[in-house]
Amino acid sequence: MKTAVLGFGTVGAGIYEMLQRAEGLEAGPVYVRKGKADTPWKTDDFDQILADPSVEAVAEAMGGLDPAFSLAERTLASGKHFVTANKMLVAEYGVRLQEIAERSCAAFLFSAACGGGVPLLHNLALARQADEIVSVQGILNGTTNYMLDQMQSAPGGSYESALHKAQSLGYAEADPTADVSGLDALRKIRLAAAVAFGLLPTDGFSEGIENVTAEDIRFYQSRGLILRLIAKTARTEEGVSAYVEPVLFGKDAPEAAVRKNYNLASYEGRASGLISFQGQGAGRYPTASAVIRDLESIRCGARRMFPEGTANGSADSPGSCSRYFVRTEKAFAALFPGAERLAEENDCVRLKTAPFFAKTMHSLVQTIREEDGRVMFAALDPLAEPEDYLC
């Protein structure tokens, strides 16, 4: 199956290289920006790719929405299969692209857009045909996991030095906002929600790691807790939830063992129980290998990851109910009735709250943040301090 590649950056070049060796696949032309077609197998003329009947599939690795969206639309409308690593594209326009794919009987797959090399979406799409998916959650952003791991491995490691190190290794971008705010992980969990539940959320909420300090880490470590940034989606009677927040785990939790820039993603199926996947969430070859696996799946007959009838909608369910560790100015402690006061430092207090729904906690902290810009919170995993947990 001859496959054209859109973009020749880190991932695009990896896809092109892997296409040369993959069983039953063949590398087609590589589409690059105007004037960048410096070898015969590169082209800046997309029409030429569309018009070539020998090209059966297109793999997109340009990122962003423009021109990725219009190229995706045109690829699928022409009846060629479309595979992408672009989470922003699928999170924004996935439903529309799926409709076009269906009309022209083309495949639309995007494993690499959630978890990089970690085969979460592929397996989720297969599992949900036969099993009821209850929830999906995991560490879906390698940059922030690397940073948290740095801060927790090097005693007293600051947020700034962890960010700097991640940037120097190429794990974090010059503008790291999408990663450290949790937005990147939120986009990924929205895709997982769509594959698992047939609802692609247009919203959801996220708390990142920007306010995590070396003192926070020290405090958690003194209680035997490990901090990770977790994305979650679940379907309950109230609907679908989708959100990202820092979570504290016990030292023997699987999440605690996820080091460096690795990802860990799990789904819970009514029949299968909890199934987890771990691997590299980014990088040239891990991401390219996920794109190639999608192309192999198409060769075997796969056509879609979204369930039939997947639609956009609101993730308006309040999420899980957890106790939270909160650090805020003393003036705001009264907003957490029934909270246990764990420590006081200068003008700040550390609280362990009564159980809150995620949505309530996030919006409460948004309110506090207008006054206390450094407020920080993390959910307590129910298994971390089990004797203490009542919801």
Next chain:
Amino acid sequence: MKTAVLGFGTVGAGIYEMLQRAEGLEAGPVYVRKGKADTPWKTDDFDQILADPSVEAVAEAMGGLDPAFSLAERTLASGKHFVTANKMLVAEYGVRLQEIAERSCAAFLFSAACGGGVPLLHNLALARQADEIVSVQGILNGTTNYMLDQMQSAPGGSYESALHKAQSLGYAEADPTADVSGLDALRKIRLAAAVAFGLLPTDGFSEGIENVTAEDIRFYQSRGLILRLIAKTARTEEGVSAYVEPVLFGKDAPEAAVRKNYNLASYEGRASGLISFQGQGAGRYPTASAVIRDLESIRCGARRMFPEGTANGSADSPGSCSRYFVRTEKAFAALFPGAERLAEENDCVRLKTAPFFAKTMHSLVQTIREEDGRVMFAALDPLAEPEDYLC
């Protein structure tokens, strides 16, 4: 796709139940032993299933070789797809069944035979089409993991009480030999070798957990080490290795976080890096869900897990090179030149050896065992005591 079920034990009943709800699948007749067909949808006449053109696939959950093998042969020869959870069947006759399947263009899949609900083989089969698989390893036997977890959670927990508890929970059979000797895990890793490398080993070697004592566990724990039973296969220039042995991990290794009867399986791809899967390795619904996922894959076009040209052969590569912890009678210490003496208790000595190839260590211990039936050894994971590791 109407699917007949062979056997109505724990797994067979789970498959039958899940077939009622799965997208695009339909439950066909259930084949049971002569005289056990006590409802209209059960039959003890296999010819009737073969002759029914509406039955497109057969899911086998009887276990054992007889009559499973002849029923498998006849199913595939008739052109119907065959899916099985039976590791013994595939380990013994997989190559022959694949040949029959090819001749009649039928599918032959067996995800559930290795790792139960853990989707290792499915993903391995997909990955190897595009990536070079370097190695596969993991905790593939839930019974022994449960027992080791018991012994390591309850201080002083003996092997006997752990076995008794596993039996009372239905995790271990009345005759636990296949599990505790490592033979069950060896069968599973042989299947993984075939899917990854196209060679289904007719041999391999295994060391189980029968000789692990509460004192061993106490000693390992005092050094911060966690014991797990690990199955491994790898392909190097020397060929393919396949074996099972106890391995000691550091407390923050992912393997250390695998509790109770869970399984953890990983493969390393040249491009993808290390990808791990975790979930329940046994039980009605986890195992049935793996069988159903195979049937869904067939519906999507999948036909095989073995690479083309897979053949039986010898796993004659010597395996990894590791330092080993050995407990044996003092008289045998001299067989380990360069070993560090860690402790002495009565007539026994605890050694940490120089690096040995797995094959050498296993055969050396087989020799010792003729005199010292209680000799015990475990490989040291290279990351567990890294400063110390030279191979």
